[in-house]
Amino acid sequence: DGGITQSPKYLFRKEGQNVTLSCEQNLNHDAMYWYRQDPGQGLRLIYYSQIVNDFQKGDIAEGYSVSREKKESFPLTVTSAQKNPTAFYLCASSIRWQEAFFGQGTRLTVV
């Protein structure tokens, strides 16, 4: 079955530690996105990529980094510079802008 796989489902980070969230898709979509979800704030765009080896900052990119070395993969690194990383992270992909397909999310908690 085609879809988007995010891993891990739950992730715990210590203060000052970098962590990487995985996102893989087998839908052959060119565009991929990372969103952060906090209660009552909806989805906020962190980074997006329209083609391999190219990506753009979204509204809340500070403290995050991404790479797009393969069409299928768009990993997100939460760096120690992100002061409040506890949130639910969603990865999505799309063909142009006609529909976004979402993964099941990763819940990151700082301990």
Place this chain on the structure above:
Amino acid sequence: AQSVTQLDSQVPVFEEAPVELRCNYSSSVSVYLFWYVQYPNQGLQLLLKYLSGSTLVKGINGFEAEFNKSQTSFHLRKPSVHISDTAEYFCAVSGSGNQFYFGTGTSLTVIP
């Protein structure tokens, strides 16, 4: 620039009653419009979308929405809700630039 406003953050409704979740958008270009549903600790699932054509769009689980260009609205409706419809609902818009803009969500609670 594009933006989405969901006018109600929480909507309680009794089982088998009708419901309407309101969504307004702003855009200077032609847009595509979407409604997504999210269950706890899960990703978003598409309910329905408007790309072009008929302004009345039917989706999954008995939901429908009407695109009103003059009022820049895309309200979601269901004639009779079930307990299983309890979830968070997001309205979204896309257009040029290959980005999606989401509202802040409406929490629908169906009361038995």
